[in-house]
Amino acid sequence: MTQTSLTGEVRRNTLLLSGLQALGGANPAVVVALGGLVGEALAHNEKIATLPVSLFNMGMAIGILPAAWIMRKLGRRGGYFIGSLLGIVGGLTAFTGIAQASFLIFCIGTVIAGFYSSYVQSYRFAAADSVAAALRPRAISWVMIGGLAAAIIAAQVILHTAEIIPGLPFAGTFFAQATLAALALPLIWLLRTDALHVQPQHEEHGGRPLAVILRNPRLIISIIAGMVAYSLMSFMMTATPLAMVHHGHTMRESTLGIQWHILAMFGPSFFTGHLIRRFGKITITITGMLLFAGASFSALSGLSVAHFWASLILLGLGWNFGFIGATTLVTDCYHPQERNKVQAVNDFLVFGSVALSSFSSGRLLALHGWEGINIWSLPVIGVTILLLLTLALYERKNQDHLINAESA
Numbered sequence: 122m123t124q125t126s127l128t129g130e131v132r133r134n135t136l137l138l139s140g141l142q143a144l145g146g147a148n149p150a151v152v153v154a155l156g157g158l159v160g161e162a163l164a165h166n167e168k169i170a171t172l173p174v175s176l177f178n179m180g181m182a183i184g185i186l187p188a189a190w191i192m193r194k195l196g197r198r199g200g201y202f203i204g205s206l207l208g209i210v211g212g213l214t215a216f217t218g219i220a221q222a223s224f225l226i227f228c229i230g231t232v233i234a235g236f237y238s239s240y241v242q243s244y245r246f247a248a249a250d251s252v253a254a255a256l257r258p259r260a261i262s263w264v265m266i267g268g269l270a271a272a273i274i275a276a277q278v279i280l281h282t283a284e285i286i287p288g289l290p291f292a293g294t295f296f297a298q299a300t301l302a303a304l305a306l307p308l309i310w311l312l313r314t315d316a317l318h319v320q321p322q323h324e325e326h327g328g329r330p331l332a333v334i335l336r337n338p339r340l341i342i343s344i345i346a347g348m349v350a351y352s353l354m355s356f357m358m359t360a361t362p363l364a365m366v367h368h369g370h371t372m373r374e375s376t377l378g379i380q381w382h383i384l385a386m387f388g389p390s391f392f393t394g395h396l397i398r399r400f401g402k403i404t405i406t407i408t409g410m411l412l413f414a415g416a417s418f419s420a421l422s423g424l425s426v427a428h429f430w431a432s433l434i435l436l437g438l439g440w441n442f443g444f445i446g447a448t449t450l451v452t453d454c455y456h457p458q459e460r461n462k463v464q465a466v467n468d469f470l471v472f473g474s475v476a477l478s479s480f481s482s483g484r485l486l487a488l489h490g491w492e493g494i495n496i497w498s499l500p501v502i503g504v505t506i507l508l509l510l511t512l513a514l515y516e517r518k519n520q521d522h523l524i525n526a527e528s529a
Contacts, residue, residue, distance in 0.1 A: 146271030171483025180235020204240025208302025385437025409443025
């Protein structure tokens, strides 16, 4: 019987996953908001100031495939327990790095925090895999709504713990980061594994070879769109706190800007699923790219707090439409028994590109300034829109040959 709404154990699990997203989503928000500032203070070199953020994203990318393997062996719930334990260790290690004024230890802490986010990123797929294809946008959106709480949690944690330990700026914030990861443990315990639809171990090698799956033009362009949506957002968001401080704005103003940005990232999730059903996945993904362009133009038009905040808000909206749209496109490109390997490859490529973008962000900011990194973003956005338009045309001409998970 086809599902028409999120009910019963599926609804309960989706709400729990949303709560986990709220706690886990605060993890990258803290690292991105403070990683560059702490990095600059510890390393005394602005060219490598964003290295802790880059290493966080690298840890997330490297952790994707091991996380997928662990969840196949232990189930999603077992994997999520391990992920939260990594989050606790990562926060405490970063705290130790600040306490000992060690840039190296702080960087190790952000890498481990990235491993934690490798598990957090699968929450949306856990929700999508437990419902019928028609309900996947809604399930993904419900989980992403947890990011709204993450924005508020992260910003308030930063503002209230930044100076809580005298003489150690932001050390208390990273201790609080570990505490948030610990709070996820009881929610994970409440998850019902029978409603998560984890791929059975005896089917994990089923389906088509990965090389065959990756020849699907729809999947290729969907992955590229997801890579661009996430890496562009990371590229600009990583540089923004440093750029704001360098242009005379306060840490409080930059932190509140990140809060508005994360609210914009997840706020539209209340209705993104409905928009995707109404206008289509490709249209919404293209809309996200256009909002990215708007963010760059806003950043190029002035250096006031209002200009920075407007850019961050448009950047968040663009990520929501672009990434949720691209994620939903990816879920249509594989059969059920292929989900683990396709999701792992997708996330590995997405977060690998995010790691590269966040590292280049700090270097480009030092070499070319705030204007330079915003100008660099525009051609990437243009090429991605052209690819998505090509996909729309391809689909109209080859509708009968597309691989659609709903009919698999």
